[in-house]
């Protein structure tokens with residue numbers, strides 16, 4: 396990336412994957428200068444931009460101007476905002492729009508938005524003409540710290556979350572932390588769940604840092620936000636570089652997700668339950684199960700859940716019932732839905748459990764009775 400004295404301060408985290416390596420560039424004001432960064436990656440001065448209606452109203456013009464200033468012709472493709480857009484219907488619509496726009500195999504698709512747009516546009520890029528390059532420009536906290544990095548792309552289906560998808564790495568990720576200023580408080584907090592996840596997985600020091608700084612970060616401290624984004628991206632980049640296709644340790648990034656995805660499926664991928672909220676509740680459940688199985692000290696579970704709640708996130712099923720006014724499916728239904736998880740092998744569900752804060756591990760022989768007990772008790776404590 397060309398640096399000039401008037402350019403905003405930015406930081407690049409490499410994702411090292413051999414000839415598919417790329418940088419995650421993090422900083423405020425990057426969107427307005429995206430043209431200089433992106434132009435050298437294009438084979439011709441043309442870029443379709445996939446985004447959603449909300450982000451289009453807030454940030455599309457800045458990006459379009461930045462690209463057009465470099466002589467790049469843009470074609471915006473604007474989809475409805477929200478999880479329901481990660482569907483076969485919208486995938487078909489998007490693929491049609493990309494072909495109608497004349498996208499060739501050597502072109503570059505730009506995904507501008509949150510994890511929904513990144514996952515959907517990334518999947519479209521993976522399968523259109525058997526694979527077109529794409530760039531992630533994540534605009535939510537969740538997408539900046541997690542979904543834009545690592546190449547998991549997918550849509551949701553009635554059977555479960557992300558069950559149809561592909562691994563397809565982006566060529567570049569541009570995370571403009573200034574774009575987070577327009578994000579709603581609820582979406583910011585939902586994204587924070589994935590930040591807290593990195594601490595809970597294997598970084599107790601980071602979790603302690605979040606306990607001190609999380610509330611100020613959520614309240615709007617931009618320097619703390621940028622620090623949390625850089626730390627989270629570095630953590631994810633390390634895991635992805637070591638295990639791109641989740642043959643092993645990448646599964647740790649699924650902490651809270653086996654429970655969370657089942658709840659999102661039950662909620663019908665509606666705005667009643669955001670992905671980050673489901674993950675937060677799922678992480679609380681994972682800690683409760685770990686305590687119930689005698690694996691984790693109760694005080695660590697209490698601490699993990701207390702921090703989530705201090706950040707106005709749910710830490711279990713009772714919180715979801717009360718805070719999100721969600722009707723929680725019965726235990727049998729949750730267990731049935733978890734049976735569709737991609738980590739199921741030979742009929743057994745793999746769970747990510749914890750021996751303490753920062754001590755998560757992959758458990759292939761979890762006690763289903765203990766899990767069912769925790770789910771049935773709703774764990775409000």
Ligand SMILES: NC(=O)c1ccc[n+]([C@@H]2O[C@H](COP(=O)([O-])OP(=O)(O)OC[C@H]3O[C@@H](n4cnc5c(N)ncnc54)[C@H](O)[C@@H]3O)[C@@H](O)[C@H]2O)c1
Pocket residue numbers: 447448449450453476477478481508509510511512514534535536537538541542543544545546547548556557574575576577578579582585586670671
């Ligand atoms: N691929 C991965 O590795 C990975 C990782 C984590 C999550 N995910 C997926 O990501 C999705 C959730 O992503 P998300 O939380 O970003 O949701 P999202 O994409 O739906 O964005 C949340 C909302 O914020 C709006 N928005 C986005 N940027 C904004 C901005 N700067 N200002 C104001 N509003 C803005 C969007 O229009 C949307 O309404 C889920 O489908 C989840 O499964 C994928």
Ligand SMILES: O=C(O)C(=O)C[C@@H](O)[C@H](O)[C@H](O)COP(=O)(O)O
Pocket residue numbers: 541545547556557589641645646648649652737
């Ligand atoms: O990148 C990963 O690996 C993750 O697990 C990150 C998760 O936060 C993300 O929600 C991911 O989409 C879940 O993966 P899945 O394979 O369970 O769909």
Ligand SMILES: [Zn+2]
Pocket residue numbers: 541589652670674
């Ligand atoms: Zn997630």
